[in-house]
Amino acid sequence: MDRRKVFPRELVIHLTETCPLECSHCCVESNSSKTKALKNNEVLKIIGEAKSTNVFEKVCFVGGEPFLEYRTLTDSISFASKMNMSTSVTTSAYWAKTPSISYSKLSKLTEAGLQELCISFDDYHMEYVSLQYIINACYESIKLGLKVILSIVVEPNCLIDREYIERLLNKHPLLKKEVNLDITGVTTTGRAEAQNTENTLNDRAASKFNYSGPCMSALRQFSVYPNKEIVPCCGALPFNQMMSKGNINNSKLSDVIMDSFSDKLMKWIAFEGPMKLLAEIEISEFVDNENIQLDGICSGCNLIYTNQGVFNKLIEYLESRNDELKVIEAILDSVNMYQSPVLLSGKTNDI
Structure with a gap:
């Protein structure tokens, strides 16, 4: 695989x-x-x-x-x-x-x-x-x-x-x-x-x-x-x-997959990773930057999904990148590196 x-x-x-x-x-x-x-x-x-x-x-x-x-x-x-x-x-x-x-x-x-x-x-x-x-x-x-x-x-x-x-x-x-x-x-x-x-x-x-x-x-x-x-x-x-x-x-499970592929944050985590996403936003109001240490992508996701302020800030930021997300999906799809699972349950993913 x-x-x-x-x-x-x-x-x-x-x-x-x-x-x-x-x-x-x-x-x-x-x-x-x-x-x-x-x-x-x-x-x-x-x-x-x-x-x-x-x-x-x-x-x-x-x-x-x-x-x-x-x-x-x-x-x-x-x-x-x-x-x-x-x-x-x-x-x-x-x-x-x-x-x-x-x-x-x-x-x-x-x-x-x-x-x-x-x-x-x-x-x-x-x-x-x-x-x-x-x-x-x-x-x-x-x-x-x-x-x-x-x-x-x-x-x-x-x-x-x-x-x-x-x-x-x-x-x-x-x-x-x-x-x-x-x-x-x-x-x-x-x-x-x-x-x-x-x-x-x-x-x-x-x-x-x-x-x-x-x-x-x-x-x-x-x-x-x-x-x-x-x-x-x-x-x-x-x-x-x-x-x-x-x-x-x-x-x-088919509905879970479709819902997941409609999740913009999860797509960005798959495409760029949580560490790069966190580097794009200001999170000092939610965490102590001097003490925070992240040792990899799982730690990054752990911060995103356990800190509501960081999560909301990231969701807001990613709204400004919707057009970019569509372009990335199209490029990856063209080289067979991304597939939206439209075949599941006869549903389509319009993002």
């Missing part, structure tokens, strides 16, 4: 907000005391709706910890696979205590049609999950033919970084050959925002991983939270009602 193309392709399902871990950098603040989770029939319903739109290609299961909802996870993977949608699961691999346990868990999911396993592992996860668990999960996934991704969050002076993982993989030739790495910086939202310090904020803002360009998730991914709300991005923020475009109990 070409993430530069602005068009819905991935459905991200947050199966549960529960997690046996309580990592200090968790962007959605999951822990063992939170209990909201999507029901089996709710997940199957939204996957069915995604298929009926004829635009979604992949279903990604995340959490919390999706393995805690193992039956729903298995049934949902099977359902999506039968409709020729690819599937991915993101996990901490807390369950991979032995090779045999790992194989048992993963083989059932593979039989259901799972194609990709993304394992989160970094300094924060290592407080709770043994390195051996990660190795077990990787080996058994590879044996079963799964694509394996190690997702690593790094900070200045962290122990687990690219060099650490490469040294680890050098000791395991099969893993070195088959495991893919996805390395990012911390997203200072959720628990990471609540537990930050001025020093950590400064370090993150100065990090090479501080990405400030267009959001490659906005309008490309649509996320369903455990509270059943749908947002038009990857969902790497604690749920915010201002970002919601509907609820799976009373909104059709």
Whole structure:
């Protein structure tokens, strides 16, 4: 999937907000005391709706910890696979205590049609999950033919970084050959925002991983939270009602998509990114500019959607760029990098 193309392709399902871990950098603040989770029939319903739109290609299961909802996870993977949608699961691999346990868990999911396993592992996860668990999960996934991704969050002076993982993989030739790495910086939202310090904020803002360009998730991914709300991005923020475009109990996914593609702010986030938008307006009356530190686009969106004054100012500013927005859409459409989903429900998008 070409993430530069602005068009819905991935459905991200947050199966549960529960997690046996309580990592200090968790962007959605999951822990063992939170209990909201999507029901089996709710997940199957939204996957069915995604298929009926004829635009979604992949279903990604995340959490919390999706393995805690193992039956729903298995049934949902099977359902999506039968409709020729690819599937991915993101996990901490807390369950991979032995090779045999790992194989048992993963083989059932593979039989259901799972194609990709993304394992989160970094300094924060290592407080709770043994390195051996990660190795077990990787080996058994590879044996079963799964694509394996190690997702690593790094900070200045962290122990687990690219060099650490490469040294680890050098000791395991099969893993070195088959495991893919996805390395990012911390997203200072959720628990990471609540537990930050001025020093950590400064370090993150100065990090090479501080990405400030267009959001490659906005309008490309649509996320369903455990509270059943749908947002038009990857969902790497604690749920915010201002970002919601509907609820799976009373909104059709096709209507949610059409509403999202009529949202000028969301389009600009997809085209330019929140950091560039924030740089275009004066926000000092709403925030303390001397103390504010944004370490990437998720932090930027977090500011926009949690600060009503900033949000209103930005909406007002973007009204002056309506003609420019139409031109950008036309240009991107001409090179097949943007498609307004006019095919959905027989509706048209006139923006």
